[in-house]
Amino acid sequence: MDYFKKKYSIFLLLILLLSAAVRFAFLQKIPVSLYSDEIDQGYNAYSILKTGRDEHGIFLPVSLRSFGDWKPPLQTYLMIPFVYLFGLNATAVRLPGVLMGIGCTVLVFSISKKIFHSNKISLLSAFFLSISPWHILQSRSAMLVMIALFFLMLSIYFFLKSLEKKIYYIFTSVAFVFSVYAYYGMRVITPLIIIVLFFLYMNKIIKAYKVVAISILTGIIFMIPLFVSFTHEPNVVFGRAKTVSVFYDQGVKLRQWELITQDGINFPTNLSRLFHNNIYMYGKNILQRYFSHFDGKFLFLKGDQSPPFTIPDMGILYLADAFFILPGLFIAVKDINTGKKLILLILAISIIPAAFTFMTPSSNRTFNAVIPFSIFTALGISVILKLSNKSYFLPVIISLIYILSFAFFLKQYFIVTPKSYADVWNFGWENLVYYLNGHENKYEQVMIADIGMPYSYILFYKQIDPNFYQKRSVRSYRPGEFGFEHVENFDKYYFLTDFNWKYIKEDLKPKTLYVVPAGQTVPSDKNLIYEIKYPDGKIAYKLFGYE
Amino acid sequence: MASNFLLTVIIYSILSRYMFINFLPPVTSGSVLLYRILTAGLSIGSIYLVYSLIADIFNSRKLGLLTAFIFAVTPWVTEQSRIYSEVNNCLFLLLLAVYFWRKYANIYFRSCLTLIVLSGIYFVYPSLWLFAFFKPGSNLPKLQDFMNNIFTILSPDYLFFRNISFWWGGIKDFGVMFIIFLPFWLYGIYGFLIQKKYYFFLIFFIIVLFTSLSVKFPETREFFLSVPILSLFTATGLKEAFKPKNNTHLIICIIFIALFSYELSQYQHYYTVHYSKEIQMNKDKINGLF
Numbered sequence: 001m002d003y004f005k006k007k008y009s010i011f012l013l014l015i016l017l018l019s020a021a022v023r024f025a026f027l028q029k030i031p032v033s034l035y036s037d038e039i040d041q042g043y044n045a046y047s048i049l050k051t052g053r054d055e056h057g058i059f060l061p062v063s064l065r066s067f068g069d070w071k072p073p074l075q076t077y078l079m080i081p082f083v084y085l086f087g088l089n090a091t092a093v094r095l096p097g098v099l100m101g102i103g104c105t106v107l108v109f110s111i112s113k114k115i116f117h118s119n120k121i122s123l124l125s126a127f128f129l130s131i132s133p134w135h136i137l138q139s140r141s142a143m144l145v146m147i148a149l150f151f152l153m154l155s156i157y158f159f160l161k162s163l164e165k166k167i168y169y170i171f172t173s174v175a176f177v178f179s180v181y182a183y184y185g186m187r188v189i190t191p192l193i194i195i196v197l198f199f200l201y202m203n204k205i206i207k208a209y210k211v212v213a214i215s216i217l218t219g220i221i222f223m224i225p226l227f228v229s230f231t232h233e234p235n236v237v238f239g240r241a242k243t244v245s246v247f248y249d250q251g252v253k254l255r256q257w258e259l260i261t262q263d264g265i266n267f268p269t270n271l272s273r274l275f276h277n278n279i280y281m282y283g284k285n286i287l288q289r290y291f292s293h294f295d296g297k298f299l300f301l302k303g304d305q306s307p308p309f310t311i312p313d314m315g316i317l318y319l320a321d322a323f324f325i326l327p328g329l330f331i332a333v334k335d336i337n338t339g340k341k342l343i344l345l346i347l348a349i350s351i352i353p354a355a356f357t358f359m360t361p362s363s364n365r366t367f368n369a370v371i372p373f374s375i376f377t378a379l380g381i382s383v384i385l386k387l388s389n390k391s392y393f394l395p396v397i398i399s400l401i402y403i404l405s406f407a408f409f410l411k412q413y414f415i416v417t418p419k420s421y422a423d424v425w426n427f428g429w430e431n432l433v434y435y436l437n438g439h440e441n442k443y444e445q446v447m448i449a450d451i452g453m454p455y456s457y458i459l460f461y462k463q464i465d466p467n468f469y470q471k472r473s474v475r476s477y478r479p480g481e482f483g484f485e486h487v488e489n490f491d492k493y494y495f496l497t498d499f500n501w502k503y504i505k506e507d508l509k510p511k512t513l514y515v516v517p518a519g520q521t522v523p524s525d526k527n528l529i530y531e532i533k534y535p536d537g538k539i540a541y542k543l544f545g546y547e
Numbered sequence: 548m549a550s551n552f553l554l555t556v557i558i559y560s561i562l563s564r565y566m567f568i569n570f571l572p573p574v575t576s577g578s579v580l581l582y583r584i585l586t587a588g589l590s591i592g593s594i595y596l597v598y599s600l601i602a603d604i605f606n607s608r609k610l611g612l613l614t615a616f617i618f619a620v621t622p623w624v625t626e627q628s629r630i631y632s633e634v635n636n637c638l639f640l641l642l643l644a645v646y647f648w649r650k651y652a653n654i655y656f657r658s659c660l661t662l663i664v665l666s667g668i669y670f671v672y673p674s675l676w677l678f679a680f681f682k683p684g685s686n687l688p689k690l691q692d693f694m695n696n697i698f699t700i701l702s703p704d705y706l707f708f709r710n711i712s713f714w715w716g717g718i719k720d721f722g723v724m725f726i727i728f729l730p731f732w733l734y735g736i737y738g739f740l741i742q743k744k745y746y747f748f749l750i751f752f753i754i755v756l757f758t759s760l761s762v763k764f765p766e767t768r769e770f771f772l773s774v775p776i777l778s779l780f781t782a783t784g785l786k787e788a789f790k791p792k793n794n795t796h797l798i799i800c801i802i803f804i805a806l807f808s809y810e811l812s813q814y815q816h817y818y819t820v821h822y823s824k825e826i827q828m829n830k831d832k833i834n835g836l837f
Contacts, residue, residue: 259821262820262821262824263820267820271816275812275813275816275817280809280813284708284726287708287726288704288708288709291703291704291707291708291729292702292703292704294702294703295698295702295703295704296697296698296701296702297695297698297699297702300698301691301694301695301698302695319694330737330740333737334740334741
């Protein structure tokens with residue numbers, strides 16, 4: 001395969017074109033709706049663009065309070081130029097993720113080239129990342145992890161460059177800091193990766209101590225806004241982590257109580273504590289959650305069951321990858337060097353933050369692992385192709401398998417998911433706004449069931465003036481059942497968290513429009529004026545108007 | 548010293564299998580004490596056969612002893628050895644067949660002996676899905692279920708955290724093996740791959756596929772037949788890791804022994820207290836001999 005050496009740039013360009021095509025196609029419409037996190041970031045980008053403040057009125061926030069989940073802000077800031085250029089719409093919101101996703105393809109090629117010194121493996125790694133279902137799904141939605149992954153890879157690339165040219169240590173430091181501003185999990189992953197890099201490349205780092213010191217100082221300077229904000233508001237750093245933490249979930253505590261009770265009152269207390277202590281119970285739980293991310297059903301068959309990260313009838317990786325990842329892993333371990341150790345450790349570290357949450361396995365929180373998996377797949381295929389010598393049979397079969405797998409993914413993602421899983425993407429609120437634009441003048445109040453944060457959709461699609469909203473929104477800042485803070489009302493819109501149509505319709509208010517989840521209605525309900533339907537024809541919401 | 552260690556393993560096995568076997572786990576309407584005693588005895592026999600076979604195949608008494616030890620303490624083996632377990636008894640016959648095959652040089656004699664022993668499987672394991680397959684009305688799982696079964700068996704959750712193969716009568720809070728064995732199990736697998744000893748993987752995957760083809764999965768225990776191989780992988784990893792080259796290795800060994808002892812005591816406590824209560828509460832849901 002000598003032509004790889006001469007023409008790798010052509011292959012890389014083709015891979016980039018493929019990557020761009022599959023990420024840009026129908027971006028406005030697929031996923032079928034902007035998710036609540038996407039909408040909220042988009043509106044906050046708009047708000048900061050117009051007023052310098054987020055929806056809560058905080059000036060140039062270092063962390064976005066958002067729904068009380070205190071989102072890291074980098075993606076929102078990256079959206080601002082696109083919102084300025086293209087307006088407040090789905091494309092502008094999703095473009096940063098798409099561009100970073102394509103950028104990752106280049107970076108994985110570059111990093112693989114530095115580690116393996118092989119155009120073939122580098123191109124294969126880039127190719128498998130470009131068609132990865134996991135990576136495509138995250139690239140095409142404005143979830144924080146795509147930005148974080150890009151900056152993590154950028155920092156690793158700069159670090160590998162710095163081994164040749166010391167000035168890159170400074171860029172490495174800045175890129176690491178940016179990754180911390182991108183996603184919560186990076187506040188665990190980035191320090192661990194830095195520690196790993198230090199121990200793996202200790203000699204070279206120590207030799208360049210002057211530049212390293214400057215780069216550390218540079219990093220600290222960039223982190224100052226976060227430190228300063230943390231002193232005023234600890235949630236800036238800890239925020240959402242508390243509510244998704246395994247220590248917040250009562251499951252372990254209840255099981256512990258159950259076991260201690262079963263021991264009985266005659267059982268020595270010290271022994272009971274020895275067997276049913278927090279360290280053992282939480283430790284085992286965390287380990288179980290950690291290793292659940294290596295379950296074949298999660299990786300290759302069923303994928304992430306948490307909305308909106310589900311691709312029906314598919315894993316987060318292709319089933320075919322199962323045959324190549326293990327040989328790739330074996331080869332990486334067998335002929336181990338510093339670079340391969342780095343890839344293995346990135347895989348191990350990527351899972352750590354998710355292991356401490358109670359919603360596992362999670363494809364979102366372990367997203368950084370997509371890089372090692374792509375590289376191991378590439379390694380595995382490279383090894384297997386070597387075994388085939390000069391025969392074309394095996395390459396043809398493997399190519400056919402991946403073409404079919406990719407085609408199946410495209411069908412599931414572009415056709416099946418938008419039609420059958422629109423509800424998990426909060427479909428319907430955009431349609432509501434379009435209806436309201438033409439009809440809401442008849443009503444003094446609009447009562448909306450608070451499912452999926454509809455307030456943010458109204459803000460976004462109506463492009464409500466941020467100045468107006470910052471002053472006029474009413475919210476209690478009391479977290480709800482899942483730790484999210486809800487908006488109670490602004491202007492004429494009221495968002496009811498415990499919306500129960502069965503009781504509300506017994507005391508209807510005049511001049512009021514009610515937006516009711518279809519599941520709460522009965523056919524005999526009167527004054528139905530409009531229905532919002534999912535793409536598959538099922539009714540999502542019913543609108544009842546009382547003039 | 549090797550004999551002493553083997554003797555220790557056998558004594559431990561006898562104690563762990565026969566102590567309070569008449570009421571631990573609690574007897575159900577389908578319990579027959581004699582069957583429990585027989586199963587326990589065959590389990591101890593399996594331990595010896597595992598030692599003997601591994602020592603012979605690999606020409607290493609140390610590896611044989613370690614494998615037998617891992618096998619003896621493995622949670623699933625302990626659990627199955629104290630109830631009436633068809634698969635436990637079947638494993639003994641399989642190991643015995645291999646033992647006879649290796650022991651005797653005369654091809655006709657060893658073939659006859661092996662076949663006789665193997666035919667005994669039909670009597671000790673009549674519920675094996677293969678025997679039911681040829682009867683009318685039986686079927687195989689759908690392809691998706693088959694794939695799902697394979698990945699379930701190979702999942703870390705099933706192997707190290709939650710063995711769901713016997714829902715009402717098994718121990719769900721532990722996996723097939725102890726968690727502390729995981730790094731050594733992986734290291735052992737790596738060692739086998741490096742040495743290109745693929746035939747053990749072949750046997751292992753045949754058992755995985757065989758188990759996955761059962762429509763009753765996960766309420767099916769054919770995968771138990773692979774526990775000697777899992778023990779072998781773990782023992783291989785332990786054997787390599789327990790060559791203290793320096794103080795760091797020594798510390799790792801001490802930590803392993805401490806953690807293993809703790810996990811073993813956890814299991815013993817769980818077995819005697821919590822598993823016992825769970826069986827007591829769910830006796831009516833456990834069908835057949837127990």
